[in-house]
Amino acid sequence: MRIRIRTLLKHQKAITICSIMLAILFIIAILAPWIAPNDPVAVNLAFKLQSPSWQFPLGTDHLGRCNLSRILYGARISLGFAILIFISSLVIGLIVGTISGYKGGWIDYMLMRLCDGILAFPNLILILGLVGIFGPGLPQVILALMLVQWVYYARIFRGMVLSLKEQNFIAAAKISGSSQPKIIKKHIIPNVFPPLVVIGTLEIGWAIIDISALSFLGFGVQPPIPEWGAMIHEGKAYIRTNPELMLYPGLSIMLVIITFNVLGEALAERYGIKRRF
Numbered sequence: 001m002r003i004r005i006r007t008l009l010k011h012q013k014a015i016t017i018c019s020i021m022l023a024i025l026f027i028i029a030i031l032a033p034w035i036a037p038n039d040p041v042a043v044n045l046a047f048k049l050q051s052p053s054w055q056f057p058l059g060t061d062h063l064g065r066c067n068l069s070r071i072l073y074g075a076r077i078s079l080g081f082a083i084l085i086f087i088s089s090l091v092i093g094l095i096v097g098t099i100s101g102y103k104g105g106w107i108d109y110m111l112m113r114l115c116d117g118i119l120a121f122p123n124l125i126l127i128l129g130l131v132g133i134f135g136p137g138l139p140q141v142i143l144a145l146m147l148v149q150w151v152y153y154a155r156i157f158r159g160m161v162l163s164l165k166e167q168n169f170i171a172a173a174k175i176s177g178s179s180q181p182k183i184i185k186k187h188i189i190p191n192v193f194p195p196l197v198v199i200g201t202l203e204i205g206w207a208i209i210d211i212s213a214l215s216f217l218g219f220g221v222q223p224p225i226p227e228w229g230a231m232i233h234e235g236k237a238y239i240r241t242n243p244e245l246m247l248y249p250g251l252s253i254m255l256v257i258i259t260f261n262v263l264g265e266a267l268a269e270r271y272g273i274k275r276r277f
Helices: 002-030 067-103 105-119 123-134 138-164 168-175 180-192 196-216 228-238 244-271
Strands: none
Touching (some): 067 180, 067 196
16 A cells, blocks of 8 residues: 555656646747747857857857757747647547447448558658658648557547447446437547546657657758757757757757656556557
8 A cells, every 4th residue: 555655656746747847848938939039040150159158048050040049949849739730630530539439340440441551651651751742841741740640549549439338338328319429429538538648748759759850851840940850950060069059959859758758657657548659
């Protein structure tokens, strides 16, 4: 009993600390236009590759742009669009997974074979292929990620629905004459929603990595828009002389990913929810 209580307190502490850190990060991202010390896209070659100073707290890049300002603005893209991808993919996955799990039969078979076909390809390779078809750019990257990520949520929700539809309260709802749409709306969907917070914290980190990776490869955010992956790409030419150009955005990505993952792991262990990998 003591071990159980100690474990719960440990998880609660991790959840609290990570939640506070993420709240601070989101506030910083939202307030970036007001707290950034300089214009993140203003080019001034007279100040290129400057060391940290009062005017440029983290120095400048090869075009004289403020590193701190670009990191602050980059947080808006990395966090904001990662959440957009998560919500969009989640809605698609919820609809497909619920219909597949509840209807069963040939509908379930066709939808799951579609999911299997998508999962047969490595995630990043499939995303790169879709971006190659759509063309480079942030909207195309968001669309490609949405078309790939919904599969994971669909399979998760399908498994939940398959378990729920065998419960006694679903049988009681059928006996009382409730229609299938009503059962799904009032009994199925509310019961699959609690794990969303856990799934979200685990998957948003992957979305941030994917956005940064595609921007690093030149398929995502295009210059001069500040984004962490794009900043690493621009700084790699100066890795020997000015490694901080890659270090600052790299540490930003690492901090956010670790925070999301620790929060997700703590929530998953506390509520007994398994990860998808």
